Structure formats: C-alpha cells, structure tokens
Amino acid sequence: MEDFTVVAESLLNTGDTAWILMSTALVMIMTLPGLALFYGGMSKKKNVLNTMFLSLVGYAIACLIWVIYGYQFTFGATIGGFIGAPTNFFLSGISLEMIHPDSTIPELLYVVFQATFAAITVALISGAVVGRMKAKAWIVFVALWVTLVYVPIAHWVWGGGWLYQLGALDFAGGAVVHLNSGISALALILVLGPRKDRRLLPHHLGYSVIGAALLWFGWFGFNAGSALGANGLAANAFITTNTATATAMIVWILVDIWKTGKPTILGAITGAVAGLVAITPAAGFVDVPASIVIGATTVFVSYFAISYLKPKLGYDDALDAFGVHGMSGTWGAILTGVFAAPAINGATGLLYGNPSQLGIQIISIVAVAVYAFIVTYIIAQVLDKTMGIRVDEQTEIEGLDANEHEELGYRI
Secondary structure, three states, rough: OHHHHHHHHHHHHHHHHHHHHHHHHHHHHHHHHHHHHHHHOOOOHHHHHHHHHHHHHHHHHHHHHHHHHHHHHHHHEEEEOEEEOOOOOOOOOOOOOEEOOOOEEEEEEEHHHHHHHHHHHHHHHHHHHHOEHHHHHHHHHHHHHHHHHHHHHHHHHHOOHHHHHHHHOOOOOOHHHHHHHHHHHHHHHHOOOOOOOOOOOOOOOOHHHHHHHHHHHHHHHHHHHHOOOOOOHHHHHHHHHHHHHHHHHHHHHHHHHHOOOOOOHHHHHHHHHHHHHHHHHOOOOOOOOHHHHHHHHHHHHHHHHHHHHHHHHHHOOOOHHHHHHHHHHHHHHHHHHHHHHHHHHHHOHHHHHHHHHHHHHHHHHHHHHHHHHHHHHHHHHHHHHHHHEEOOOOHHHOHHHHHHHHHOOOOO
C-alpha cells in the first residue's frame, strides 16, 4: 500500500483535482436548483412544488444508488460489454489514494462527479410528466430507472461496454444523458397519458430564466469538466459549449420573430437549453466553427419536434423533455460523427475523412433509444398495474401541491 500511495501521489494533479471538484459542484447546481427552477417556473401555479420535488428527490435517490451499487455496475470491468462486474459495493475497496485510470484525479472524485450525471439524467425525465404523476410512483420509478436503464447504458458508452469498444463518441452525455432521458420520457408519458389541460401556462417565467441561467453556468462543469483536467481540452469544451448555446438562443429568437412577429423569453431559454444539449456529445471533439453549426441547426430539430411533431402525434410532453433533450441530444450525437476533428481530441469524423464514425454514432443512437424506450415502457406498465402512476382527476384539477404534498407554493 505504501508503494501504491507514493505512485498515486506522484500522479495526482492538484489543479486537475480542484477543477473537477468545482465541476462536480457545477453539475449539482444544474439539477438543484437549476432544473427545479427551470421546470418549476414553467409549471402551473398549483403544481410548482410538486414539479420541483420531482427533481429534488430524483437527485437524492440517484446519488444514493450510485454509491451503493450504481458506480460499480457502470464502471466495473465489463461483463460481455453489457454491464460492469459487481465489485466495490458501497465503494468498498476504493481508497483515498486511488487515482482514476488515465487521469490525475482521485477515484472517489470521479465517483461523485459521475453521480451528478446520473442524477440530472433521471431528473430531466420529470419535465414530461408534471401535473399528473403520483409522487410516490415517481420515487419508485426513479430507483428502477436508474438501476435498469441509466446504469447499463452508461456502461455501454462510458464504462468500457460494447458501444465504447465500437468507438462511439459521447464526450459528456448526448446519448447517455439527453437521448436517454428524452426517449425514456416519451415512453413514460405514453403509459401515463395526456393531461386534461395540455396548455403550457408558465406561472413564473422569472424562475425559469434563473433556472436556465444556472443550467448554462453549471453546464461548463458538465462539458468542460468531462475533460477530467484543467487543460486545453477543457478550454475547448468550455468555449464550444458557450458558443453553441449562444448561437442556439439567437437562432430560436429569430425563428420566434419569423413565426410570431415577436421574440419570447420562453423561446430564448428553450433555444439555449437545446444548444447546450446538442453540444454535449461534441464539446470535446469539435472546433468553434462546428459548434456554431451545431447550435444553429439543432434549433430547427427541436422546434419541429415541439411545434409540429408533438401536436401531430398527440403525445403530451408537458415541458418538452423529449422535444429538447431527446431530439437535440440525437442531433448532437449525429453531428459529432460529422465534425469530430482529430486536432481536438484524436477522433476523426466524416468531414475529416472517416465516414464510418457517422455510422457508429447512428448505431449508438439506435441502441440507446431502443433499449431506453422498451425498458422504461415496461417499468411504467408494471408500476401502473401494481401501484398506479397517475393521480385521480380531482387531484389533477385542484393541483398536485395541495393533494400530493399538502403544501402550497403560494399563500397569497
């Protein structure tokens, strides 16, 4: 152990460690309070506390599962490319001196950094179900979904699983986080059914603006932190993230003006989040010009899903978790296979002479989408048959804050 400690101390970089400590806190801020405010402000007044509760409890459950067994099954030695070996339960055997492989940060730091990714992924799903899902059913759903959906997919892509071995590129979670949560949200709402009142009636867009700002701020930990060091790659991920997001916000505003004659704050923050989502898989693989293209084009993908696909197909994606995260996550993953520049991180995309990378990206998208949809649909059906997942009509009309929690967001 002494020899290992000496080696570990020689590999540890305090600057890299400090940055990932900060990045972990930034990703935590994305969910609490960022996502809670973002979704809470867009909900109806009678459901604001319930909407925030879904993010709050989702974060807590995911973090607990992660340290008990989630991290082990995700990043343990692969078993057939599908799941990690069941070792180090409760993080046993992971000492303070251990350094994460191919990095200069402590293994325990990598554990908690990844915990925040699992937590926000399941919290994102909640945007689709607000206003009609039982709080108790959501609690059980979160535990099952993190275990049966998030952990296997994260292993496939990041933990040495079969998509990792295939060469799929996902720098910070286009497939693992956003496509996964978006397509899972779609499966869940197909079982849950539509609300009685489907109108989007944000009761406090000011909350949502603050939430969006915190998401943008925290996303630098999400993307630049995924470089696992305070280095040039982190700087590249930082600037491509900021550029794509700014571009997407501007383009969405322009589309709003073109369609309605006026810019909207809801459109501005939706565009920003779509840009953040789309650049996530690409941030550490593409250059700045590519990030502008990614940010600009993803607006049309998510705008189409929200304004045309949703009403056409009739699914009730309340706060557009699928329309923004599922669709822009998919688009970003595709364009990563197009624009990946070898000078950035060694990976080569279609534009640089490697068309096979685009094919690999499409395989990863299909695999993640199919698995996430099927397993989530089964989880939702089982819960609906056993405990029921939807509130009754009176609760939905009166509001979930008063009926599910016996609390009110406002008393004036």
